[in-house]
């Protein structure tokens with residue numbers, strides 16, 4: 001172990017799911033900026049040209065992977081392809097998630113299944129596919145995308161909040177099971193961040209102000225403020241951290 005903490009990711013390979021935009025894109029760019037080559041999990045590979053270009057301009061390698069995480073086949077084939085190209089995966093950022101607003105009394109079985117399948121089932125089986133490889137390779141880092149919604153109740157978001165609480169507990173379970181394989185498993189739990197996913201909500205000035213009023217730091221987050229902690233958890237500097245869910249919430253849940 002080095003005398004000083006090492007935050008760099010040279011010679012590491014990362015796989016980021018849902019990398020096309022929002023937090024996934026910010027994480028992919030930040031990991032590359034810290035030195036990693038990046039496999040980009042995408043629902044539509046045709047959306048990635050500028051992202052690949054930006055990563056390559058940093059002197060890193062990037063490959064777009066067809067990876068709709070609602071398909072078990074695509075999860076498996078994308079992980080296989082990433083390993084074919086890069087020979088390893090050191091870091092998984094399990095980012096994909098959806099948050100349709102839906103009052104509890106109106107939630108249908110289909111709504112429930114869609115959110116739980118994309119947020120929980122897909123994260124579990126992506127972690128499993130990559131985890132099997134990490135076990136063989138002798139270790140790795142898994143970072144799940146949770147939310148402050150895994151800690152607190154958000155209005156009209158019962159299923160989303162439930163799914164993120166499940167992510168938090170899945171993080172602890174996988175951390176506990178896979179510590180013996182030198183795999184750390186952590187999660188990050190952001191507050192409201194400006195992304196294409198939250199734009200329709202934050203475009204409503206009243207809603208936006210109500211969010212800002214709840215955040216002691218008094219502002220909406222930027223994607224890079226989530227990507228930084230993800231890079232930290234992926235780095236050797238975080239070698240003793242596993243089973244943690246790191247809140248990135250400007251103090252929302254501290255009040």
Ligand SMILES: NC(=O)c1ccc[n+]([C@@H]2O[C@H](COP(=O)([O-])OP(=O)(O)OC[C@H]3O[C@@H](n4cnc5c(N)ncnc54)[C@H](OP(=O)(O)O)[C@@H]3O)[C@@H](O)[C@H]2O)c1
Nearest residue numbers: 018020021022023043068069096097147192193195196197
């Ligand atoms: N933004 C926030 O305020 C916030 C706060 C807390 C937690 N989070 C969590 O952070 C994660 C990302 O949120 P975001 O705001 O960045 O979302 P976003 O702007 O909506 O972006 C989501 C990305 O995921 C991709 N995606 C959606 N379904 C997919 C699927 N089935 N397979 C593969 N990719 C898929 C989308 O692909 P396309 O580009 O093809 O549509 C898109 O690139 C989610 O887990 C969310 O719950 C976000």
